[in-house]
Amino acid sequence: MEIQDSPKNINSKSLETNRTRTFEKQGEVSKLRSSDHNEEEKEKPDRKPPSSGSSEMAMRTPTLVEPPTNPSWFTPKRLRALRCLSQVPVFTPPCVYELRFRFWKTRDAIGLLLIIFCVINMLNYVDRGAIASNGVNGSREVCNASGVCTSGTGIQGNFDLNNFEDGVLSSAFMVGLLIASPIFASLAKSINPFRLIGVGLSVWTLATAGCGVSFSFSSIATCRMLVGVGEASFISLAAPFIDDNAPVAQKTVWLAMFYMCIPTGVALGYVYGGFVGNHFNWRYAFWGEALLMFPFAVLGFVMKPLQLKGFTPVGSKKATSVVTADAVSEVSNMNGSTVGDEDLSHQPDNKASKSSNASGVWFQFSRFLEDMKALHSDKVYVINVLGYVAYNFVIGAYSYWGPKAGYNIYHMESADMMFGGITILCGLLGTLAGGFILDRMSATISNAFKLLSGATFLGAVACFIAFCTRSLYGFIVLFSVGELLVFATQAPVNFVCLHCVKPSLRPLSMAMSTVSIHIFGDVPSSPLVGVLQVRTFPAPF
Numbered sequence: 001m002e003i004q005d006s007p008k009n010i011n012s013k014s015l016e017t018n019r020t021r022t023f024e025k026q027g028e029v030s031k032l033r034s035s036d037h038n039e040e041e042k043e044k045p046d047r048k049p050p051s052s053g054s055s056e057m058a059m060r061t062p063t064l065v066e067p068p069t070n071p072s073w074f075t076p077k078r079l080r081a082l083r084c085l086s087q088v089p090v091f092t093p094p095c096v097y098e099l100r101f102r103f104w105k106t107r108d109a110i111g112l113l114l115i116i117f118c119v120i121n122m123l124n125y126v127d128r129g130a131i132a133s134n135g136v137n138g139s140r141e142v143c144n145a146s147g148v149c150t151s152g153t154g155i156q157g158n159f160d161l162n163n164f165e166d167g168v169l170s171s172a173f174m175v176g177l178l179i180a181s182p183i184f185a186s187l188a189k190s191i192n193p194f195r196l197i198g199v200g201l202s203v204w205t206l207a208t209a210g211c212g213v214s215f216s217f218s219s220i221a222t223c224r225m226l227v228g229v230g231e232a233s234f235i236s237l238a239a240p241f242i243d244d245n246a247p248v249a250q251k252t253v254w255l256a257m258f259y260m261c262i263p264t265g266v267a268l269g270y271v272y273g274g275f276v277g278n279h280f281n282w283r284y285a286f287w288g289e290a291l292l293m294f295p296f297a298v299l300g301f302v303m304k305p306l307q308l309k310g311f312t313p314v315g316s317k318k319a320t321s322v323v324t325a326d327a328v329s330e331v332s333n334m335n336g337s338t339v340g341d342e343d344l345s346h347q348p349d350n351k352a353s354k355s356s357n358a359s360g361v362w363f364q365f366s367r368f369l370e371d372m373k374a375l376h377s378d379k380v381y382v383i384n385v386l387g388y389v390a391y392n393f394v395i396g397a398y399s400y401w402g403p404k405a406g407y408n409i410y411h412m413e414s415a416d417m418m419f420g421g422i423t424i425l426c427g428l429l430g431t432l433a434g435g436f437i438l439d440r441m442s443a444t445i446s447n448a449f450k451l452l453s454g455a456t457f458l459g460a461v462a463c464f465i466a467f468c469t470r471s472l473y474g475f476i477v478l479f480s481v482g483e484l485l486v487f488a489t490q491a492p493v494n495f496v497c498l499h500c501v502k503p504s505l506r507p508l509s510m511a512m513s514t515v516s517i518h519i520f521g522d523v524p525s526s527p528l529v530g531v532l533q534v535r536t537f538p539a540p541f
Contacts, residue, residue: 110245114254117238120201120296122261122268124231127208127289129269129420131155131224132170132400136273136282154282159217163534167527170400172221174523176203176228181511185236186368188507193237198300200233205290205297212286230293236511243498243506252443255498256435256491263427263487266399270420371508380445380500385513388493389521391456395486396522397529398463410472422480430487438492445500448492459485 130136136154156166184196207226214220238258246254276285375381403419434451441447462482466475494510501509 114242114257116296116299117234117242118258118261120234120293121238121258122265123289123293123296124204125262125265126269126272127227127286128170128173129266129399130273130276130285130289131269132266133270133273133277133403136277136285154277155220158282159220161217163530164527165217167400167530169221169224170526171523172224173228173231174518175225177232177518178228178515180229180232181236181515182368182508184233185507185511188237189504194300194303196300197234197237198297200230201293201297201300204230204233205293208286208293209290212283212290231514232511235514236507239494239498239510240503240506250439252435252438252491252495253432254435255494256431259490259494260428260431260487262490263423263431263483267420267423267427270403270423271417274417274420368508371505372512374505375501375509375512378500381497381509384449384493384496384500385516387452387456388513388517391486391489391493392517392521393525394460397525399522400526401529401533405467409467410475418476422476423483426480426483427487430484431490433484434488435491437488438495443495445496448496451492452489452496455485455488459483459488 155161155169161169180200184200187196203226207223207229210223210226211220214223239255242254242258243251272288273282273285276282276288406419434455438448438451441451459482462478462485466478466482469475469478494513497509497513498506
């Protein structure tokens with residue numbers, strides 16, 4: 001005969017079952033927490049590890065479980081990622097996403113991404129230095145008074161370019177940069193930034209390889225225009241990300257590490273172009289650059305999305321709803337009537353899609369105009385960019401014509417190697433020193449302007465005296481001092497661009513700063529100096 005349990009017995013059994021499940025869950029969470037804080041326990045040797053008796057007591061009395069030092073760290077995503085580590089096999093689709101999430105939040109991963117940005121930036125400017133080197137750029141055919149001619153070399157010799165056309169090649173990338181920079185900065189609000197970088201670097205890789213197979217001035221000039229798209233894809237996104245994730249006391253130093261790749265890349269380009277052009281052929285220099293950039297172009301399509309401060313997460317419902325609501329309000333304001341969801345549902349699908357696409361495009365364009373107006377109304381930003389334009393005008397002329405001037409004035413046998421070596425050393429030390437000094441001064445906009453004005457003035461004086469001296473050794477010493485001071489401005493000037501505007505405008509701020517310094521700075525300086533040289537000295541330089 002079966003004895004039925006009384007309600008009291010049933011309740012007691014259910015309570016015991018619930019307690020057992022609660023203890024099991026709490027035990028699992030405590031194990032996850034203890035595994036996550038192993039590193040913290042190692043860093044504190046004076047803390048004794050919990051004994052087996054204490055763990056049993058914690059299992060029996062859940063209220064005695066010691067809370068973690070930083071409870072907010074244990075979000076559901078992180079706990080799921082830790083559970084994935086105990087699964088076999090680990091690399092199931094849900095676990096892959098969780099582990100990628102955990103990896104990109106670590107400091108090592110952020111440092112790795114900084115290195116990736118630095119290498120991409122350096123390769124971009126290696127290309128800029130290579131096309132200006134004597135090995136790749138070359139010289140035209142020269143005939144003396146007796147009729148003996150020396151055959152031309154490099155790009156200038158193969159395509160018989162004059163100095164103006166030769167200067168245009170160094171500036172043609174600006175066309176792609178000017179068109180693509182605002183587009184990439186605006187699309188970053190709604191599209192994964194890494195995908196945009198992947199697209200831009202793919203265009204850069206194909207365009208650089210195309211330079212190696214060019215057959216005329218027009219073909220190589222077209223490829224050089226497309227090269228600017230690659231720079232536009234990441235130059236406006238890398239700096240805001242570095243600023244968001246760098247340690248508070250080292251933000252300017254991290255920016256300096258990124259921007260020191262500019263002078264270092266140009267200098268390496270001199271050496272690389274001179275070596276490849278003299279020992280092989282100038283076309284191999286471009287093919288080598290394309291081969292080195294190809295892995296980073298692929299990486300842009302597979303890396304996890306970035307999240308910048310001041311932006312709604314890409315693909316979130318909030319971002320979609322905000323954009324849709326703003327676009328609908330724009331349409332309703334233009335038509336003088338309100339368009340509701342019910343009204344849109346009764347319209348034909350083709351008309352609704354066309355109106356939504358048109359409203360979305362109009363909204364993006366109007367938002368871009370508002371952002372541009374906000375940038376131009378910021379006096380600090382405008383003054384900073386104007387000074388940066390003047391700085392790059394001089395640097396652009398030097399970087400392109402400097403090796404040629406050194407070869408002709410001081411009769412250097414290896415001008416590319418000399419200028420490249422000086423610029424590499426001074427670019428590394430000067431840029432890092434500028435970021436370190438600004439961090440030590442307390443990184444503020446006012447201190448950044450003080451450092452900019454002092455370093456620029458003293459550096460310009462040293463470089464001017466260097467080109468006036470007749471001694472080669474005196475030139476090297478003075479020019480090195482001038483470059484150290486001039487390159488110390490790289491991190492502070494970009495620090496001002498990032499911190500004088502609100503966070504959501506930082507990508508556009510960096511994009512327009514880059515466009516301005518090129519279109520008014522180093523881009524026109526090379527052809528203008530070439531025209532000045534042709535009119536002043538008709539013979540080839």
